[in-house]
Amino acid sequence: MIAPGFTGSTLDRADPLRQDPEALAAAMGDWRAKLLVLNDFEPELDGEGRLVWTNLADAPEGSDLLLLGLDNGKPHFAALTPGMKPPAGRPMRMFGLLDRIAPGEAATYAAARSLLDWHTRHRFCANCATETHIYRAGWGRKCPNCHAEHFPRVDPVVIMIAEHAGRALLGRQPAWPAGRYSALAGFLEPGESIEEAVAREIMEEAGVRVTDVRYIASQPWPFPSSLMIACVGMAEDDALTIDKHELEDAIWVSREEVLRVLAGGEGAFLPPPPYAIAFTLLTEWANA
Template sequence: MTAAPGFTGGTLDRADHLRHDAEGIAAAMGNWQARLLRLDGLDPDIDADGRLAWGMLSDAPDEAEFVLLGLEDGRPRFAAVVPGVQAAPFARSPHLFKLLGDLRPGEAAIYAAARSLVDWHLRHRFCANCGHETALFRAGWGRKCPSCTAEHFPRVDPVVIMLAEHHGRALVGRQPTFPKGRYSALAGFLEPGESIEEAVRREIAEESGIAVGPVRYVASQPWPFPAQLMIACVAEATHDRITLDVNELEDAMWVSREEVRAALRGDGPFLAPPPYAIAHTLLSVWAAEGG
């Protein structure tokens, strides 16, 4: 049985019923059981037991805005948006990835939601319609402009991540920024007016020159860097002649199921993606299909 994709399996009740209830939100903030997720900038703060660290709402600076992450067995859980913290969606240190690898699945899901929300607030303090400074509303699940009344909501950017398969082999590639030896599934953002299947076909063709036909969905995963939804698919290739787009990839190659299994065990011809990345899930599902 393949493990669930990373950053999934969240255990919080997102408490949508409270988001328009000013009195309910105030009561949640005043609840003695309310807790604040401790963040170091946008990175998770980990306690001595290797779990997410929680503090009191009073630990936040006076100028902080609070986002209601949800309820844990009725107990409110918040994150703080602190002005001056730098949003840095692409600055991900090896230390952060080590922390992510050690987090329990449900806690990783809580952190993913908190990081994406806090990052979004830091980047959307001004109205895209009139330029006026906005204010947090809906318990932190939106911002509203007091000047033109425009409402703004956190966005999620869909990304396709996929394997092309051809006669029992899968196509994997590597970017120059990857750790030495790492190969992964190809990936790219959906474009306006494009279906998931069309995006899969376009991205594979653009990056590798491989034409594909039928596309099947495998799984999805939130990716909080800053706020993507990764949509994992497998597509049937019509040929295996790679024409590399060197602006996107450093290398690409076809690998067998046995080679993928070996890589997932840690003794294969390439370094597999980490378990919390959906590329790991995708490779695991594909490798298991061969029996």
């Protein structure tokens, strides 16, 4: 299987260090410690598509340092700066950078971006509304009033294709580049299994009933903090009833056409980008 995008970070997440204030202070004082260079929430990349790092002395005044992990014993941090706010929507420049970023580097960036985004959105206690304090090296917040502890959340999302007679069901959203089709997707709802969510989402968006759902792979998606869970379900028939609130169009495509398009050839659709798990999902299905 090709590795899904945003996976493969080389950093040791160093959980014991997060829980040891003295060790964390020593890591912040380590002359080898590195700080991730970001332009707001966008990564800076060198000529080889690798993340750029600087020294902790370059952290803006008033920043909180969030421990990303260790690389060969060297601490690596991201800076949460005062007034930092995530951008609205998904800037196209950001996705251009993702086409350039080296394998594994995107995973480190994903952790940093999701963690920073979470802190900017969760400054206040959900239990009593008191402003919370950072602890556990940035991997938690604690309320000084009611002592509730809060931790970065991950939102599970199913992303899937329905299969029928050797063909895969793909959908299209109007905001995507012209001609692009991809797997259907949707958030899991409370009290729902992965398999149930796959079946519900395909039925809601395309009117297709599926059974025999099987898991393929997963991927962190840091916009802002989802876990994409890729699956395939077997469709009972190929009749489509498209929910126009969710999809602009949906089509059935053969294995042969998917393989040709993924290899860069012409076809009835443009594939998802390689860093998206939909690319991994389509590749695995087409080569099965």
